[in-house]
Amino acid sequence: MSAIVEAPEPKKLTKKMLTADHPTWCPGCGDFAVLAAFFKVLEKLQIPHEKICTIAGIGCSSRFPYFVNGHGIHYIHGRALPLASGVSLSRPDLHVFAFGGDGDGYSIGGNHLDHAARKNVNLTYVVMDNFVYGLTKKQTSPTSPVGYKSKTDPMGAVDQPINPMTKLVNGGATFVARTHATQVKHMMEVFQRAIEHPGFSVVEVLSECIIFYPGAFDEGNPRKGGEFNLIEEKQWDDTPEDEARHDVTNKSDAYAIACEEFPGRFGVFLEHDRPTKNQLEQRWIDSSMEKVGDATPKDLIAQRFEGMK
């Protein structure tokens, strides 16, 4: 791709450097923990500060970029992924992160999610799923369970919710994981693997909206009497126990886990390598540029014009 002027050596990245404005989320909102976990992972991975790029659509969760002191863009509702794809595909030097909610990602942006996954664009996407529209104050979301009473379903939601995990596995995402905002250590582990994964990596985080859907994820929170059941991944150690463990490269097994009843299991559902769109396009660019040789853009256009005479 077009040559890019190299930036000077950055300083060591700290949480303090990454902290921007105090988040405007309601006290107790699950999204605070997601932000904290993200900071810790960035600090651990020491990504050059100016190469961090956070991108979001619209929603409470989509305000995320304001709270990260890094290059960011707060875009329009539902279109964070195509915008992030444009950044990723045109700037391979950046670390591209997209954030958003269930409405933003699974409803208005649902089609884009399938296509970013299918194209395996190199970026990391974190969905803070609270089963409700928070910012617009309690309407049914695509993940609200049947019976959930909202302002748009005063008698209880009637439409079957989307299962984000089957959607993601099916869509072709090459890294799919699920975590819970109350489990910070787990969240960090999963984020780190997602970031290190080459290709389209998605983490679905159950992140409670304390105002409009309190208690939504208690069933997955041991401190609230629930169970935080982890996916046990294969160790490839030839032990009999390993037989029963999950092979993260196996799509149909991942799909089966994705179909489990709520609260289901947490951890990595799928992690496998497939060439990214970034690589495949770069291959074409490289071979085209090789054929072109020393010809400048002006030469290339002049050659075409010659053919039009």
Add this chain to the structure above:
Amino acid sequence: MSSTATPASPENTDASASGSDDSSDRELQNAVIRFAGNSQDGIQSIGAFLAKLAGRSAREVMTYMTIPSTIAGGPSIFQVHLGSGEVLSPGDEADFLFAFYQHSYDDHLNSLKDGGICIYDTDHVEEVKKDERGILHVGLPITSITVEAIGGSARDRGKNIMVLGLVAQIFQLSREKLSTLIEKQFGRKGEGVFRNAMLAFDAGYAYAVGDLLSGDFDLKEGTGAKEGKMTTDGNTALTYGLLAGGVRYGAGYPITPWSSIMELLRSELPKYGGLFVQAEDELAAVSLAMGMSFAGHLAITGSSGPGLSLKMEALSYATMAELPLIIVNVQRGGPSTGLPTSVEQSDLMQAIYGSHGDSPRIVIAPRNVEDCFYVAVEACELAKKYSCPVIILTDQALATRIEAFKEPDLDSIVVEVKPDLSERPADWSPYPIDGATVHAPPGSPMAGGKYPVVTGLEHDEWGHPSGSPEVHSKMNARRREKIKKVADNIPLPKVCGEESGDTLIVGWGSTWGPIREATLRAQEKGLSVSSIHIRHVHPLANGLETIFDNFKDIVVVEMNDEGLYGNGQLATLLRARYCNPNIRSVCKTDGLNFKIKEILAGIDAGATATS
């Protein structure tokens, strides 16, 4: 800046043409030839050969074609207007008609002028109206001649080339130049293919058609500069304009007649180290392009009417965030799926105002194929300079028709645009109240340690979201004034004809040619008629009112509906802007280019109304 506002565009022809036009030679110098057949007969390629030949012989050319919107093919025409004088329109009426089938004959005989010549294929056309309007009928067994010439399994393939040979003979076009072009086209498909093509060509070229036709149809070579012209269609010219202007990234979704631009960019950009992405829909396409722009590149997206509607939310974002973005809209007949393969100019209001909120942006419209190139270059400059969305409003007629024009001076035009990732100083602000936008793409180190977040929320000059009433008013003013400033550098359109008089015809976009020809004809008749062409439709050039004030009747000719209040889209804008009651509309929406006589009739109607 005024020199870059209209990069090397041959604007000056407007002023000089009325003098140089030698009307007495017109009839002899120009010929309008219509080929009517089915799309699978390759009649498009006859036209393409003639257009290329015209470019090589300093002749002027303009083509016009219809393609059936069904994939399986069907009736199709290609019309070529060749001339050694100025060619401004595809021609109202044809001098020659080549009819391949009965339906071609039946449907197109009325496109011939009185006393015109109809050459038809006797193998397919059985019934002809010999006494019609003095038309000379010449029947030739086009299919059998071709089959005989090529023989073997080719059947009637090659009919088009045989007809090309006929045309070459009738108009005494250079066999040598044409055979070079045929070789260029077919040579790489193999020796046999080229040989067969030449057999077909010579069968037509040698056919003794001259005995059947009376008169001399020698179409003179042009007297203009002998250097070779290039011939291409508007979408291709526009695409190379974008490449010359520095576009290296983009995204789109297919829709006729925009698709050929995205297809060409998709295959060309990798050679420039860039990339064009086919998106899942128009919302994604504009968002991908916005991401590329945010990342520091000069990016483009595009579509036709319905797709432009889908991009509208994002376009307001580009205005708000002050990101440079080029949007091509190839207009077609609307509303809805409308007439997808016909021409219309009904997206003007959509291009200028079609978004929520107050979201000013730049809209420019090319006037002919050549101008598609220069408008694209200018759009690149404007998007960079003003950091805002720029819409190129072209149309179906320009997209597909072929014209010959002088090769642009690439040395002075081609630029490279790279992301500026330099360190930004501690006092950096992206939206200085009285200054130009200075976007800091990701990757730019920030000396003050504070990084920017680009936002669609209202924000202050540092880009911080703010709901303050003063900030919103102030920033709305900033975005408005920025676009108003563009107008300071737009040259006032040149008047074709006298600077004052009875009637001023006003046009925009692809109506330029027919309006100019209508103006010249009216002047020949001794009428006091002038015309101007508005290339920058938003913002408008400063001082247009000084031109309008000098005319009694201002007729805005455009291919859109007169609307609820009796005025077309540009006319509505001009009336609102200048409060001049003499501005009125001549509109039509039949999906066809304006005919000269339709424009002349429109002016006449005004003359009687005002007298």
